[in-house]
Amino acid sequence: MSTTLTASFDTRREAEMTVERLVQQFGIERTDIFIATAGDENSAGVERAGSDTEAGSPSPEERDDSELEGRVTVSVDLEDEAVAGEVRSAFAEFDAAEVTES
Template sequence: MGTTLTATFETRREAEMTVERLVQEHGVERTDVFIAADGDENSAGKEQAGSDGDADQPGPEPRGDAPLHGSVSVSVDIEDDAKAAKVREAFTEFQADDVSEV
């Protein structure tokens, strides 16, 4: 029987880095990973990070329009106990909050 592991992240960058680690290095199927705002409003997290922040010169103008309305949630459906351990490790590596398992 499978399990779903869920965690929240302060920034979209942390959530995206977690997903990339799981898919590229640990063989988790991308179709088993879900990213969403942790609330009713669209959100890039609680803080700007990565491409949501200021751009370095030369480059595009700095951005200030990232929707910062709360955490970003990542859920992973997993069948394999070994991969579930890798999911937990990735959550920890990228500073996940509120990790839960169903």
């Protein structure tokens, strides 16, 4: 039986780091992982992080153009229930909120 685990993240960086952990450490196929905004608007999360913060040298100007219109969600389709614990662990590692299973 297949299961889908979904979690939301405050920043795009947390969502991207979670995806990389799932793919690289747990061998989950990228085609089984989906990233979307929690709402209808384009969003980089609710906080600036990573490349959405101020630029480094040689462009030290601060950035204020990040779309902060809501959380970023990551959904993972699983065929193997044994992997669900690993996915939940990766979600927790990167401060996921609102983890649901369907």
